[in-house]
Amino acid sequence: MTVLEVQGLRRSFAGLRAVDGVSFGVEQGEVVSVIGPNGSGKTTALNLVSGVLRPDEGRVLFQGRDVTGLRPERLAEAGLSRTFQNGRVFGNLSVAENVLIGLTPTLRAARPLARWRDIPVLRWVSLLAETAVALVDPPSVRRELAEREAEVESQLDRFGDRLRPRAEAAAHTLSYANRRRTEIARALASGPALLVLDEPTAGMNPVETAEVLEQLLALKAAGQTILLVEHKIDLVMRLSDRVLVLDAGTVIASGSPDEVRNDPRVIEAYLGKRRPAVRP
Numbered sequence: 001m002t003v004l005e006v007q008g009l010r011r012s013f014a015g016l017r018a019v020d021g022v023s024f025g026v027e028q029g030e031v032v033s034v035i036g037p038n039g040s041g042k043t044t045a046l047n048l049v050s051g052v053l054r055p056d057e058g059r060v061l062f063q064g065r066d067v068t069g070l071r072p073e074r075l076a077e078a079g080l081s082r083t084f085q086n087g088r089v090f091g092n093l094s095v096a097e098n099v100l101i102g103l104t105p106t107l108r109a110a111r112p113l114a115r116w117r118d119i120p121v122l123r124w125v126s127l128l129a130e131t132a133v134a135l136v137d138p139p140s141v142r143r144e145l146a147e148r149e150a151e152v153e154s155q156l157d158r159f160g161d162r163l164r165p166r167a168e169a170a171a172h173t174l175s176y177a178n179r180r181r182t183e184i185a186r187a188l189a190s191g192p193a194l195l196v197l198d199e200p201t202a203g204m205n206p207v208e209t210a211e212v213l214e215q216l217l218a219l220k221a222a223g224q225t226i227l228l229v230e231h232k233i234d235l236v237m238r239l240s241d242r243v244l245v246l247d248a249g250t251v252i253a254s255g256s257p258d259e260v261r262n263d264p265r266v267i268e269a270y271l272g273k274r275r276p277a278v279r280p
């Protein structure tokens with residue numbers, strides 16, 4: 001089954017074509033990586049897929065549904081979760097609370113009338129209902145949150161000694177690598193059909209990178225569908241089923257890691273701009 005289908009995406013910034021007619025698909029259980037030199041449009045492409053930016057042209061189909069232009073929170077509810085290049089966490093909340101927030105799209109009792117949020121006239125009714133539920137704290141909400149705590153625990157366990165002992169620590173006290181782990185745990189908490197990761201190992205040392213690679217391989221083995229932007233080519237080659245290479249906003253090559261590694265256009269794009277990225 002095709003989880004994500006991107007058709008002819010375009011997005012310009014002040015005349016600069018950051019993404020210029022990009023099309024690709026992600027099948028269920030696949031890991032697809034997007035690579036390319038700096039400024040080639042990778043993050044913009046992820047932003048278009050995950051609703052952070054609206055495309056000037058093109059369509060995004062998620063699980064067969066046209067979701068072009070939907071906001072990120074609606075996409076999260078539909079099953080598309082993402083992380084950001086710079087590791088966004090809520091600094092004053094604990095690690096466990098950050099992960100709990102990732103479960104918001106799955107809450108039912110705590111978010112009555114959530115589906116009315118997109119209807120301008122009824123939006124306030126939905127907000128009022130959520131506030132009332134928060135103030136009254138009915139047993140159904142307590143039960144739901146207690147159930148969700150088990151999910152938070154299991155996400156923290158995924159990162160073992162790195163996050164488990166720090167569950168109650170404020171996120172601003174974490175190392176950079178642990179913030180990235182917290183962000184991944186938060187994105188996974190809702191059980192997304194598609195996990196979108198923007199440079200999950202950015203700023204990590206080789207040991208930390210190897211650890212994240214193992215965790216991503218475990219996720220892949222468990223059947224998680226992943227779309228990934230990453231500069232670390234060794235990680236991309238080990239993890240990906242397919243690799244998409246962007247240059248100047250267009251797809252210049254796509255295929256298995258081996259096909260892409262040996263593609264002359266890819267070698268040229270990298271050697272012209274970032275010498276050590278691709279090893280022939």
Ligand SMILES: Nc1ncnc2c1ncn2[C@@H]1O[C@H](COP(=O)(O)OP(=O)(O)OP(=O)(O)O)[C@@H](O)[C@H]1O
Pocket residue numbers: 013014016017018036037038039040041042043044045
């Ligand atoms: N909000 C923006 N406003 C103006 N220009 C932008 C904006 N976002 C991206 N760009 C430009 O679009 C082009 C593509 O940027 P993008 O961040 O998508 O590339 P990238 O491949 O992710 O780069 P990197 O590997 O450095 O993260 C770049 O020239 C960038 O300067």
